Amino acid sequence: MKDFWHKSWVTRVVSLLIAVLLVIYINYTQEGFMTQGQADRTKQTATQTQTVKVPLQVSVDTDNYYVVGYPAKVSVTLEGSNALVTSTVNTQNFRAYIDLTNKSIGEHDVHVHLSGLSNQLAYTISPKIVHVNIQRRKSTTMPVQIEYNKTAVARGYKLGKASVDPQQVEVTGARGEVDQIDQIVAKVVLPNDITHTFERQVNLIAEDRKGRQLNVIIEPATAKVVVPISIAKKEVKLELIPKHENTSKVYSLTAKNDYVTIYGNQSALNKIKTLAVPVDLSAVNASTTKMVPLKLPHDVIKASMPQVSVQIKVANINN
Numbered sequence: 001m002k003d004f005w006h007k008s009w010v011t012r013v014v015s016l017l018i019a020v021l022l023v024i025y026i027n028y029t030q031e032g033f034m035t036q037g038q039a040d041r042t043k044q045t046a047t048q049t050q051t052v053k054v055p056l057q058v059s060v061d062t063d064n065y066y067v068v069g070y071p072a073k074v075s076v077t078l079e080g081s082n083a084l085v086t087s088t089v090n091t092q093n094f095r096a097y098i099d100l101t102n103k104s105i106g107e108h109d110v111h112v113h114l115s116g117l118s119n120q121l122a123y124t125i126s127p128k129i130v131h132v133n134i135q136r137r138k139s140t141t142m143p144v145q146i147e148y149n150k151t152a153v154a155r156g157y158k159l160g161k162a163s164v165d166p167q168q169v170e171v172t173g174a175r176g177e178v179d180q181i182d183q184i185v186a187k188v189v190l191p192n193d194i195t196h197t198f199e200r201q202v203n204l205i206a207e208d209r210k211g212r213q214l215n216v217i218i219e220p221a222t223a224k225v226v227v228p229i230s231i232a233k234k235e236v237k238l239e240l241i242p243k244h245e246n247t248s249k250v251y252s253l254t255a256k257n258d259y260v261t262i263y264g265n266q267s268a269l270n271k272i273k274t275l276a277v278p279v280d281l282s283a284v285n286a287s288t289t290k291m292v293p294l295k296l297p298h299d300v301i302k303a304s305m306p307q308v309s310v311q312i313k314v315a316n317i318n319n
Contacts, residue, residue, distance in 0.1 A: 160228025
């Protein structure tokens, strides 16, 4: 047996087996030789960096103070394991805040803090410091004004009295801002050549005397604006007027409709008693029915019908 291990071919076989086992071991520990479960675990524990925007909350006595100047959101860059970063970004179960509870009235530079974040994550905040202005809080009630482009209304149409609901709103903000308010306005942009009543829910804006928008809270933030747009109308009798008759014939004209409703400027309509309808008889040699278009006077925008049916009876004058 002792001689067996000293034989050269035995030594070569054993060396070969050891080399093969060593290669298998090395390959097994490489990523490309991992099982699916091992690959998933490696992926979950890999380091990841991701940036999210989160609302910036303010700790302050909101009953007495109002804060302006800080951004609505801050950027938070998270670094840690893939699984933990992904879970944190998806749930966002942490908050960014500034603590002003011990700050006095005036301007301050304060640090942004995070709470509720896992201690296994590294993070950076941008901006790290924000500039705020703490002022006394003030609330008041103000009427809502309406602004709109009156020249957009189509020719012949008229504007009624615009209305807004609600007519008054509550305004809250820093005393310095609230004291500058000249008006709370609902601004409406009417489409060009509009011919119908306009209704829209619009955002309300607080403006100072120079038309600059102020940073205050308006409650409610929107209002319903109604701008009535209408056109005057009048019913008038149609007056059939024969034109280019043949002198050897007798014509009898009868309109299917005796009256028509016309629309337009009220002062123009007041002057119109009847609507003349010229009927061209130059090509009419026998009884027939003819569609005659209505010719509208100046400042009459439209009529309830564009043409009228006229029955024409023709007889020879010798008969």
